[in-house]
Amino acid sequence: MELTGAVCLVTGGSSGIGRAVALRLARSGAQVVALGRDRDALDEVARATSGYGVVADLAAPGEVERAAEEALRLAGRVDLLVNNAGEGWAGRFSEMNPLRAEELIRTNLSAPIRLTRSLLPAMLERRKGHVVNVSSIAGHVGVRDEAVYAATKAALIAFTESLRYELAGSGVGASVVSPGTVRTAFFERRGRPYDRSFPRPIDADQVARAVLRAVRRDKAEVFAPRWMAFPAWLRGSWPGLYRAMAGRWG
Numbered sequence: 193m194e195l196t197g198a199v200c201l202v203t204g205g206s207s208g209i210g211r212a213v214a215l216r217l218a219r220s221g222a223q224v225v226a227l228g229r230d231r232d233a234l235d236e237v238a239r240a241t242s243g244y245g246v247v248a249d250l251a252a253p254g255e256v257e258r259a260a261e262e263a264l265r266l267a268g269r270v271d272l273l274v275n276n277a278g279e280g281w282a283g284r285f286s287e288m289n290p291l292r293a294e295e296l297i298r299t300n301l302s303a304p305i306r307l308t309r310s311l312l313p314a315m316l317e318r319r320k321g322h323v324v325n326v327s328s329i330a331g332h333v334g335v336r337d338e339a340v341y342a343a344t345k346a347a348l349i350a351f352t353e354s355l356r357y358e359l360a361g362s363g364v365g366a367s368v369v370s371p372g373t374v375r376t377a378f379f380e381r382r383g384r385p386y387d388r389s390f391p392r393p394i395d396a397d398q399v400a401r402a403v404l405r406a407v408r409r410d411k412a413e414v415f416a417p418r419w420m421a422f423p424a425w426l427r428g429s430w431p432g433l434y435r436a437m438a439g440r441w442g
């Protein structure tokens with residue numbers, strides 16, 4: 193999809209990867225609507241992109257559809273939806289508060305599905321549009337102490353893959369972008385810092401470039417960094433070997 197003049201709704205546009213995507217889109221000539229909870233951060237992104245900010249808590253009842261309406265009211269239409277807002281939780285699943293698990297599912301999975309449901313029909317009518325879902329390598333391989341987070345990200349991969357088949361020939365695309373480890377506030381916010389020496393975290397802008405590549409070339413799946421495709425491939429092709437290695441090195 194051509195980005196110049198396209199109206200792009202970026203959830204989680206107030207921080208980290210979403211902010212980097214919003215800035216890159218604006219530099220490509222797109223009109224940006226950034227969505228998040230932090231009004232000050234959204235104002236700053238709106239100024240930097242000459243775009244709009246929509247304040248919404250995607251985990252709260254009724255907020256997803258209200259936010260979609262507000263974005264349409266501000267910008268008139270949405271050509272590109274980047275479902276990027278998300279949060280993590282790390283720890284033993286047996287000790288996880290079930291309400292926290294539900295909140296993660298609402299933000300990371302239900303919100304992208306419902307936002308897509310709200311905005312897709314108009315894209316289909318115009319025969320133009322694209323949906324990018326930001327998943328994670330965790331959704332491809334599973335990660336110890338991140339069971340619910342990984343489950344939401346795996347479901348997002350299956351959602352995108354299935355939707356893409358349905359959209360073939362419609363003029364509307366769907367892509368999933370799976371980052372590895374990215375230098376953002378994500379780890380601090382989930383309450384457990386990233387403490388592995390490998391893989392080394394990448395910059396949010398590297399993921400933003402992957403998002404734009406997915407849209408421009410209508411890619412089904414993009415990994416950032418690209419070599420993250422390898423563990424996903426290994427897990428799919430040689431699950432026994434992958435599990436033995438993951439068990440050993442975590």
Ligand SMILES: NC(=O)c1ccc[n+]([C@@H]2O[C@H](COP(=O)([O-])OP(=O)(O)OC[C@H]3O[C@@H](n4cnc5c(N)ncnc54)[C@H](OP(=O)(O)O)[C@@H]3O)[C@@H](O)[C@H]2O)c1
Nearest residue numbers: 204206207208209228229230249250277278328374376378
């Ligand atoms: N960082 C990584 O290593 C990594 C790796 C793989 C995948 N990812 C995925 O990348 C995406 C972006 O994460 P990030 O690394 O950029 O983290 P981040 O800097 O913490 O940004 C998260 C963004 O999501 C928004 N958000 C979270 N919960 C929300 C809610 N209930 N309603 C509305 N907005 C909400 C936040 O908005 P406010 O700040 O305004 O509250 C913020 O803009 C997430 O889906 C994450 O799972 C990250």
